[in-house]
Amino acid sequence: MxxxxxxxxxxxxxxxxxxxxxxxxxxxxxxxxxxxxxxxxxxxxxxxxxxxxxxxxxxxxxxxxxxxxxxxxxxxxxxxxxxxxxxxxxxxxxxxxxxxxxxxxxxxxxxxxxxxxxxxxxxxxxxxxxxxxxxxxxxxxxxxxxxxxxxLDADARAQRRSVIRGLLDGVLPPGHVLLDELCLDGSAVVLALDLADPAEGPVAERRRQRRMQSCLDRAFGKEVAALFDGGSGRAVVPTAADPPADLAQQLAKAGGATVSVAWSRAADPVGIPEAARTAAEILRVARACGLPPGLHRMEDVLLEYHLSRPGPSAHMVAALLDPIADRPELLQTLRTHLTTRQDRRATAAALGLHPNSVDNRLAKITDRTGVELSSPRGSALAIAALLLRETAVGP
Structure with a gap:
């Protein structure tokens, strides 16, 4: 003045x-x-x-x-x-x-x-x-x-993230008052997200997360409780409807990177932690199977999911591929061959090899491991061994 x-x-x-x-x-x-x-x-x-x-x-x-x-x-x-x-x-x-x-x-x-x-x-x-x-x-x-x-907004966001994380991790007490704010009183869809490309710096990452949050809100027609951490994310949506079939494409456009999304359903809030673990496992199995980016559900990887479950014999099945553990090109050939449903020409095209080179590599795999890839049983063993090795790290 x-x-x-x-x-x-x-x-x-x-x-x-x-x-x-x-x-x-x-x-x-x-x-x-x-x-x-x-x-x-x-x-x-x-x-x-x-x-x-x-x-x-x-x-x-x-x-x-x-x-x-x-x-x-x-x-x-x-x-x-x-x-x-x-x-x-x-x-x-x-x-x-x-x-x-x-x-x-x-x-x-x-x-x-x-x-x-x-x-x-x-x-x-x-x-x-x-x-x-x-x-x-x-x-x-x-x-x-x-x-x-x-x-105040920063405190509210931190509190909301804490509630969402506690809910997904199964450490939020049942009947928590903040569950009402998330409108979680019935069936819910739980998502696990994986982005192929990292953002260029923290500012770009925050902008990408805001765009992806807005994309989720639009896709489901409501505010979605989501957590993002670098190239991954989790979300829970109170809805009886399945996710849109093109959700992964929408998120990829918003985030500027290819996106894989797995989802599972919880019948009620109590089942959300288990659904979150299931969605994360579906995403991990889909990645291990070499499935392309997109929207994945349990039905898409049902056999592979079952074969990748740990059990008393899991370490023995995984050990079948130990003889080629020091040959990454053989492991990659096996993975690609199984992903292309054992089409030698498709495998060769994916790896940039001649079909005869693929045959030679497959023969070496059989010689070293004793797994006969041309038989249904051998293929199932190879799939299970690969999945158990590549999904060994728990959620």
Missing amino acids: GDRLLSPAARALALRCEPKVNELARHMAREAFESLPGYSQLPDDVKDIEVAATARYGMRQFLRRAGDGDLSDGSLRLFRERAAQRAEEGMPLHLLLRSHSLGMYVMWQALRDAALPGEEAALAELVDCLLGIQHHVVGAVAETYTDERTA
Whole structure:
């Protein structure tokens, strides 16, 4: 605001208005502000006590300092405190700023009505000061409100992520009050996501996560509870419908990377942790089987899922491929051969080899492992061994 030297006429006009402060504050709180969108919904005690008190404080600060001829920067503490309170209560910022702007207008009207003929210059002087003060007040209010809202939103997001993580990991107590906020009271779809390409830096990663969150919300027509961690993600959706068939393509477009999505269904909130583990396993098995990016369900990898389950004989089955563990090209050939349903030409094309080279590699695999790949039993053993080796790390 800066120091100003006011004329005696301007100071006299300001002092003449000061006795009207209480009346003006009531007028602002109960009449003038009622025209603002959403103001009528505020509790009466907020209007009569806090809004009126803030208006009185602001007007007295201005009129007394003007009456003393000193308009140096005054305390903005109360304005900041009220702005923080309104942010915590959820009042929209536009309503808060409009109330301050309208309050300045009411102050101008009071000065105008109190001005006598011949005091036009004094009135202009005070209005000039009033407008100079306004941007300081509005700036302080907006800054405090935004800082408080940012902190509150960050706390809310952290709490929400904690609830979602606890729910998916099975450590959230049944009946937790925050489950109501997620609308989880019936069947739910649980998703596991895997992105092929990492984002270029933390800023790009946050932007990608926001786009993918928006994509999930649009795909299911509601706010989806999702967690993203670098190139992976998990989500739970309260819905009886299956995910859209093109969900992976939608997410790939939003995230700028190829996406694999696996899903499983929970009949109720209690079953969500198990569904999350199942979705993660489906995704892992699909990846181990060499399935292309897309939307995967249990039915798509049912045999492979079953064969990859650990058990008393699992280590023995996995050990069948130990003789070629030091030959990655043989393991890759076996994996590709099984993925292409034992089509030697398709295997050769995928690996950039001649079909005869594929035959030679397959013969070496059989010689070293004793697994006859041309028989149904040998193929099943090879699939199970590969899956057990490549899905050995638990969720």
